Amino acid sequence: MTMEQTPWDPEDVAVGLDREGGLSPEAEALLPALEPRALYKRLVAARLLDHRLGRLGLPMWAPAAGEEAVSVAVALLLGEGEWVYPGMRDLAIAPILGMDLDELARQVLGLAASDGERRAPALYNGRAGALSATDLGVAHVPEALGVHLGMAAGQAHANKLDGHEHACVALFGEGLTTAGLFHETVAAAVSADLPLVMICKSQLWPEGAPAEAGLLGDSVAERVKACGMWTRRADGADVFGVYQALAQAFARAREGRGPALVEVVVTPLYNPDVPAHRDPVERLRRYLDRAGHWTPAVEEALEKELLGQLDRAFDYARDGDKVGNG
Amino acid sequence: MANANPNANPDATTTPRTPLTRLAAEIAALLREDPRRVVLGEDVADGGMLGLTRDCREDEALAPRLLSLPLTPAATIAHAAGLAMAGRRPLVILPSATALLDGFSGLRELCRLSGSAGGERSGAVVMIAPTGPGFGLGGDGAASPEDVLAALPGLRVICLGDARESVAILRAVAEFDAGEQPTLLLLPRALVLREVDDFIPVARPLGGAKVVRRGEQATVFAWGATLDNALAAAAASEADGISVAVVDVGGLSPLDADTLAAAAARTGKLVIAHPGQRSAVAAEVAALLADRALLHLDAPILRVGGAAGPAVYTAEADVLPSVAALVAAIHEVVTF
Numbered sequence: 001m002t003m004e005q006t007p008w009d010p011e012d013v014a015v016g017l018d019r020e021g022g023l024s025p026e027a028e029a030l031l032p033a034l035e036p037r038a039l040y041k042r043l044v045a046a047r048l049l050d051h052r053l054g055r056l057g058l059p060m061w062a063p064a065a066g067e068e069a070v071s072v073a074v075a076l077l078l079g080e081g082e083w084v085y086p087g088m089r090d091l092a093i094a095p096i097l098g099m100d101l102d103e104l105a106r107q108v109l110g111l112a113a114s115d116g117e118r119r120a121p122a123l124y125n126g127r128a129g130a131l132s133a134t135d136l137g138v139a140h141v142p143e144a145l146g147v148h149l150g151m152a153a154g155q156a157h158a159n160k161l162d163g164h165e166h167a168c169v170a171l172f173g174e175g176l177t178t179a180g181l182f183h184e185t186v187a188a189a190v191s192a193d194l195p196l197v198m199i200c201k202s203q204l205w206p207e208g209a210p211a212e213a214g215l216l217g218d219s220v221a222e223r224v225k226a227c228g229m230w231t232r233r234a235d236g237a238d239v240f241g242v243y244q245a246l247a248q249a250f251a252r253a254r255e256g257r258g259p260a261l262v263e264v265v266v267t268p269l270y271n272p273d274v275p276a277h278r279d280p281v282e283r284l285r286r287y288l289d290r291a292g293h294w295t296p297a298v299e300e301a302l303e304k305e306l307l308g309q310l311d312r313a314f315d316y317a318r319d320g321d322k323v324g325n326g
Numbered sequence: 327m328a329n330a331n332p333n334a335n336p337d338a339t340t341t342p343r344t345p346l347t348r349l350a351a352e353i354a355a356l357l358r359e360d361p362r363r364v365v366l367g368e369d370v371a372d373g374g375m376l377g378l379t380r381d382c383r384e385d386e387a388l389a390p391r392l393l394s395l396p397l398t399p400a401a402t403i404a405h406a407a408g409l410a411m412a413g414r415r416p417l418v419i420l421p422s423a424t425a426l427l428d429g430f431s432g433l434r435e436l437c438r439l440s441g442s443a444g445g446e447r448s449g450a451v452v453m454i455a456p457t458g459p460g461f462g463l464g465g466d467g468a469a470s471p472e473d474v475l476a477a478l479p480g481l482r483v484i485c486l487g488d489a490r491e492s493v494a495i496l497r498a499v500a501e502f503d504a505g506e507q508p509t510l511l512l513l514p515r516a517l518v519l520r521e522v523d524d525f526i527p528v529a530r531p532l533g534g535a536k537v538v539r540r541g542e543q544a545t546v547f548a549w550g551a552t553l554d555n556a557l558a559a560a561a562a563s564e565a566d567g568i569s570v571a572v573v574d575v576g577g578l579s580p581l582d583a584d585t586l587a588a589a590a591a592r593t594g595k596l597v598i599a600h601p602g603q604r605s606a607v608a609a610e611v612a613a614l615l616a617d618r619a620l621l622h623l624d625a626p627i628l629r630v631g632g633a634a635g636p637a638v639y640t641a642e643a644d645v646l647p648s649v650a651a652l653v654a655a656i657h658e659v660v661t662f
Contacts, residue, residue: 154408185398
């Protein structure tokens with residue numbers, strides 16, 4: 001199939017789900033495990049969570065629309081006893097892993113007590129919209145740039161010492177790749193051969209990259225490969241492609257074959273010039289549509305159900321707090 | 327087989343009895359006692375820059391828990407935080423206390439771990455670092471950055487003041503006697519190479535201050551390498567007929583407020599000796615004593631420092647307050 005590349009489409013990626021909603025043979029093979037309708041529901045839930053959080057007016061809030069495939073794939077791949085160190089745009093991971101939406105709302109709103117009783121609110125990281133779920137293996141997001149990468153490497157080291165076949169995962173954006181802690185973590189992970197999976201969400205910049213984009217050469221994957229780490233690049237609009245690349249990275253880490261970096265090219269969707277096929281939700285919708293599993297009525301019912309759950313959780317968190325103080 | 331080598335594990339009687347050699351044995355003992363413990367840092371798999379992991383290296387059962395890392399100042403501390411998140415008990419051995427300034431972002435995060443992890447992780451990490459002059463290094467190798475470090479919320483900072491107590495204090499630190507929290511043990515370079523006849527237990531709680539010399543007319547507060555000059559100044563003053571007490575502050579954060587205030591109240595004439603030109607720890611001690619011992623004070627609280635630094639390696643002891651300056655300050659408060 002020949003399709004013209006747009007400036008937002010990454011090169012050098014293995015395609016799982018193409019822009020018209022067609023699956024590669026390798027992606028077809030994943031279908032028993034990755035049920036497309038369930039996968040679609042998770043992507044839509046992640047998108048709606050982002051929208052719902054965006055309406056809270058949280059200070060310094062960073063929207064994550066367009067990055068859902070990474071959160072969903074990480075949550076699906078994370079095994080029992082494995083930890084993820086997310087970035088600020090990965091809040092969808094915890095609820096997919098089973099975090100109660102009421103607890104999510106309390107933490108995001110800064111209302112959660114550290115022991116579940118009426119004590120001082122837990123810190124998480126001091127910022128509005130931060131999460132931590134120790135029981136689910138979801139670490140908090142440190143405020144200092146890149147510290148969570150070093151912490152994830154430390155946890156990966158603990159896994160290795162314990163002889164557990166566990167990966168540890170850290171997520172970040174390409175802007176972090178000029179920071180010292182990024183380089184330090186790559187050095188530590190390579191030198192100690194740690195079961196660490198680093199996931200870098202990169203953007204392409206058709207209209208020119210700002211200095212803070214952290215561009216040094218064509219790709220983070222190429223750069224880190226030169227440091228001796230196994231790397232792959234994936235298209236963040238292609239949830240099957242992301243899943244496949246991450247599955248390889250997880251498998252390597254669990255089998256003791258060393259650290260990995262997967263660079264996922266995502267496209268922020270707020271730019272009206274971005275073509276629709278850059279949206280991971282829309283791309284999977286096209287697949288379902290072709291397979292006869294999607295109708296506007298199904299979509300409407302799904303969104304109503306998910307939004308209702310979110311509204312209930314946030315309303316309850318706020319009202320519950322009033323009741324608690326009354 | 328490392329243990330088959332007769333030179334590998336020398337008998338304690340033939341080893342120089344310095345804090346460094348005894349601490350190396352104690353670190354090995356700590357690792358044997360608790361399998362959660364790991365040692366982290368540059369060269370630790372090869373014995374470490376201070377030789378503190380030499381005994382561990384000779385024990386095949388311990389060697390896998392010596393985690394050498396590249397020169398990654400912030401990532402090393404973050405790494406320890408990650409290990410602690412996984413239930414490990416890391417001991418981070420640093421080449422210099424100033425390395426924590428290079429790794430400050432990691433240290434800062436470690437210190438807020440218990441809050442950030444919803445109260446479900448404690449950040450039970452021990453950091454061991456030499457500080458101040460003593461090795462003839464000058465520069466950062468003679469600097470005393472403890473005042474910056476002691477200002478970090480969540481970090482316990484202990485400074486060794488008596489070489490004989492080094493082993494007992496390391497154990498109390500590693501066992502988190504005063505609670506599970508990130509703990510920095512500062513080893514003054516001037517103390518750790520000293521030959522010691524007897525390593526003694528410590529009766530006071532971890533971080534407690536200690537009156538190391540009794541006196542009636544003035545009290546000098548000091549910690550670490552500065553204690554030597556404080557004791558020398560007290561002896562010189564005694565020769566001039568002035569009776570001076572000296573207190574080892576010991577815990578720099580938190581301060582042992584009760585012991586310090588009680589010592590201040592006994593004489594009411596106070597001198598605080600500290601490394602460098604200024605010191606936030608000295609300022610904190612002065613503020614504490616002004617608060618807790620005001621009604622007993624009979625003179626302004628004087629602070630006496632040394633050269634601002636960075637120190638030239640040939641004159642690195644200048645960063646400590648001189649005996650002459652301390653004698654003058656003692657005289658000033660006593661005759662106020």
